Amino acid sequence: MDTPPAVRARGITKCFGEVVALDGIDLDVAQGQIHGLVGPNGAGKTTLLGLLLGLAAADSGSLDILDTPVGRALTAPEGVAGFVDGPGLYPSLTARQNLAALAALRGGRRARGAGIDDALDQVGLTDVAADKARGFSLGMRQRLGLAAALLTRPRLLVLDEPSNGLDPAGKKHVHGVLTRLAAEGTAVVLSSHRMDDLEALCSEVTILSTGRIVFTGPLSKLAAENSELDYRLLTSDPQTARRIADGTADVHVAGSAAEWRGAEALVVRALVPALDELVAHLVRDGVAIRELAPVVSPLEAAFLALTEPQEAGR
Numbered sequence: 448m449d450t451p452p453a454v455r456a457r458g459i460t461k462c463f464g465e466v467v468a469l470d471g472i473d474l475d476v477a478q479g480q481i482h483g484l485v486g487p488n489g490a491g492k493t494t495l496l497g498l499l500l501g502l503a504a505a506d507s508g509s510l511d512i513l514d515t516p517v518g519r520a521l522t523a524p525e526g527v528a529g530f531v532d533g534p535g536l537y538p539s540l541t542a543r544q545n546l547a548a549l550a551a552l553r554g555g556r557r558a559r560g561a562g563i564d565d566a567l568d569q570v571g572l573t574d575v576a577a578d579k580a581r582g583f584s585l586g587m588r589q590r591l592g593l594a595a596a597l598l599t600r601p602r603l604l605v606l607d608e609p610s611n612g613l614d615p616a617g618k619k620h621v622h623g624v625l626t627r628l629a630a631e632g633t634a635v636v637l638s639s640h641r642m643d644d645l646e647a648l649c650s651e652v653t654i655l656s657t658g659r660i661v662f663t664g665p666l667s668k669l670a671a672e673n674s675e676l677d678y679r680l681l682t683s684d685p686q687t688a689r690r691i692a693d694g695t696a697d698v699h700v701a702g703s704a705a706e707w708r709g710a711e712a713l714v715v716r717a718l719v720p721a722l723d724e725l726v727a728h729l730v731r732d733g734v735a736i737r738e739l740a741p742v743v744s745p746l747e748a749a750f751l752a753l754t755e756p757q758e759a760g761r
């Protein structure tokens with residue numbers, strides 16, 4: 448329980464001239480946690496990730512990474528790997544040569560063929576290991592960058608929008624790698640504009656808006672704290688479902704039925720306890736529930752609710 452956090456930031460501020468990119472950031476990321484950073488363009492996500500990678504130093508505040516205070520020297524803290532603004536690769540080298548070169552640059556300790564082949568396999572690039580990086584798509588470059596980070600066996604992995612450009616197979620590989628790393632105790636901090644990715648991967652998220660944290664904590668807390676959500680409800684008997692929903696306290700049914708994948712769906716607005724009540728009623732009356740999901744995900748709803756006022760007030 449008292450293992451030190453992978454990241455402990457207190458009162459971090461970072462300015463670029465007149466622009467306050469980060470304004471008093473407090474952040475805790477536990478070991479083995481996948482922590483998502485989300486926020487509108489220019490919110491400060493990349494700047495914060497850059498500080499974790501040692502690419503820049505904070506103007507003020509304190510930052511401890513893997514239980515070691517980060518000074519002003521611009522070097523990656525020991526045990527940290529990752530990239531912002533896309534991975535640095537050698538276009539004229541093959542995928543395998545890139546990994547060998549990067550490993551050699553880091554001191555050659557891990558420049559072993561087996562480690563490189565395993566990293567390529569984990570990110571699903573074995574088939575193109577002998578192809579030059581020059582011809583790689585954005586998604587392939589992202590995966591090769593992740594493979595390079597894996598070679599260092601990081602205890603903190605920092606990734607800026609790792610889902611960019613990934614096809615479904617690439618996404619499956621990347622999610623698999625990150626989930627495995629976290630299960631082994633590595634902390635992962637990543638930014639994304641993809642709410643579905645963040646919800647699938649992260650146990651905790653931090654929502655940034657104009658350099659400030661407007662929410663940090665578990666996704667479950669975000670859903671619980673949020674106001675009522677709209678849910679799409681697909682059942683075996685839409686008419687009976689509507690009658691039951693109309694009769695359930697604190698459940699508001701949208702006027703007209705919505706068509707969803709060729710079936711008639713109800714849209715109901717409720718907090719989770721009222722929704723639980725509705726589900727119990729439906730089951731009791733023999734109505735089968737085929738699908739019940741938020742129309743807009745809790746993270747997206749909270750994101751919009753928490754960031755739009757600030758955006759409008761700019």
Ligand SMILES: Nc1ncnc2c1ncn2[C@@H]1O[C@H](COP(=O)(O)OP(=O)(O)OP(=O)(O)O)[C@@H](O)[C@H]1O
Nearest residue numbers: 463466467468486487488489490491492493494495
């Ligand atoms: N090197 C820099 N020089 C000047 N201003 C910068 C620099 N880096 C970032 N900024 C500014 O700091 C603020 C935060 O930028 P940052 O790139 O961290 O945001 P972000 O949340 O990653 O945005 P995006 O979602 O667009 O990637 C922005 O106003 C940006 O213009």
